[in-house]
Amino acid sequence: MEIHHDRHHAGYTSKLNAAIEGTDLADKAIGDILSNLDMSNKAVRNNGGGYYNHDLFWKVMSPNGGGNPTGDIAKAIDADLGSFEDFKEAFSNAAKTQFGSGWAWLCVKHGKLEVCSSANQDNPMMPGIGCGGTPILGLDVWEHAYYLNYQNKRPDYVNAFFNVINWDEVNKRYKDAL
Numbered sequence: 001m002e003i004h005h006d007r008h009h010a011g012y013t014s015k016l017n018a019a020i021e022g023t024d025l026a027d028k029a030i031g032d033i034l035s036n037l038d039m040s041n042k043a044v045r046n047n048g049g050g051y052y053n054h055d056l057f058w059k060v061m062s063p064n065g066g067g068n069p070t071g072d073i074a075k076a077i078d079a080d081l082g083s084f085e086d087f088k089e090a091f092s093n094a095a096k097t098q099f100g101s102g103w104a105w106l107c108v109k110h111g112k113l114e115v116c117s118s119a120n121q122d123n124p125m126m127p128g129i130g131c132g133g134t135p136i137l138g139l140d141v142w143e144h145a146y147y148l149n150y151q152n153k154r155p156d157y158v159n160a161f162f163n164v165i166n167w168d169e170v171n172k173r174y175k176d177a178l
Contacts, residue, residue: 109133
């Protein structure tokens with residue numbers, strides 16, 4: 001994770017800053033940049049997505065995470081996705097079946113939860129990507145995220161992710177997205 005954070009995430013951050021320096025995007029929040037993105041702007045699309053996606057990824061994990069969600073997010077998972085087990089199955093499937101590099105997402109769209117995936121560093125806030133909405137949980141399924149510990153066993157990595165999800169942070173993000 002240290003290599004992942006200090007090299008990959010740091011690289012996206014510095015390249016995004018270089019891509020927006022001196023432009024009208026320089027003073028905008030990353031969510032606003034991505035929500036209104038010119039998808040042909042590859043530097044901002046790839047590096048902005050990489051920055052945002054990884055920033056979310058680090059925040060929704062905790063060494064004390066895992067277990068079952070509680071509070072509003074638990075109620076929303078049951079109401080919108082059937083049950084926590086149904087959510088885990090849908091989210092795991094989105095992560096395991098994402099062809100090549102990408103992300104699995106739990107998003108809030110029009111007040112409801114949805115699960116989807118996206119390729120590369122795209123995310124659901126970007127125009128025309130996946131399920132749309134505001135991501136509140138994201139899992140990096142690029143090989144750089146898991147290969148050192150799991151080699152080519154993405155399903156094992158996906159299953160292990162549920163042991164570190166910071167449900168308090170996901171719950172906070174859910175409330176903020178409503």
